[in-house]
Amino acid sequence: MVSLYKELIVRDVARQLEASPLTIVAQHRGLTVADLESLRRALDGAGAEVLVLKQRLAKLACRQSGQESLADAIAGQIALVFGEEAGAITKALADFAKGNEGKFSLLGGMVEGRFLDTAGLVALAALPSRAELLAMVVGAIQGPIAGLVRTLAAVPTGLVRALDAVARKKQEQSG
Numbered sequence: 001m002v003s004l005y006k007e008l009i010v011r012d013v014a015r016q017l018e019a020s021p022l023t024i025v026a027q028h029r030g031l032t033v034a035d036l037e038s039l040r041r042a043l044d045g046a047g048a049e050v051l052v053l054k055q056r057l058a059k060l061a062c063r064q065s066g067q068e069s070l071a072d073a074i075a076g077q078i079a080l081v082f083g084e085e086a087g088a089i090t091k092a093l094a095d096f097a098k099g100n101e102g103k104f105s106l107l108g109g110m111v112e113g114r115f116l117d118t119a120g121l122v123a124l125a126a127l128p129s130r131a132e133l134l135a136m137v138v139g140a141i142q143g144p145i146a147g148l149v150r151t152l153a154a155v156p157t158g159l160v161r162a163l164d165a166v167a168r169k170k171q172e173q174s175g
Contacts, residue, residue, distance in 0.1 A: 024109035048083030073108030
């Protein structure tokens with residue numbers, strides 16, 4: 001039987017699972033407290049929260065929130081990561097996993113109500129971030145506009161040069 005304290009934890013985590021647009025399950029083995037703090041600092045920049053939780057309580061919370069596929073992904077010592085910006089968070093987690101191979105791995109996650117396995121999370125981490133995509137869009141829009149401005153500016157410049165050449169020629173002929 002689960003104690004009242006644990007029931008409250010499960011209920012709170014289940015609410016967080018329901019409210020969060022992004023939840024990732026990661027497995028950690030042999031990470032020190034300093035390693036986990038490093039992970040938390042890396043994820044703070046991406047606007048994410050890390051919750052280290054016992055496997056059994058995490059599975060109960062997932063089932064209570066109706067996220068069975070996420071509950072099935074839970075194995076070993078786990079950390080739940082909650083946030084909104086999927087690209088930045090998965091990038092930070094993938095980078096941390098590369099630096100801590102064998103100690104930290106992604107197991108799966110829910111992104112906007114859809115389950116992604118490890119391969120899906122790695123693919124998501126490889127995509128450009130929202131800021132990078134916006135910069136690409138601005139660059140794509142700016143390029144043709146700048147070309148048009150240069151072309152339009154070249155027409156009067158050419159006309160002025162031609163008129164100047166005609167004026168010089170007339171001045172030479174009269175002078």
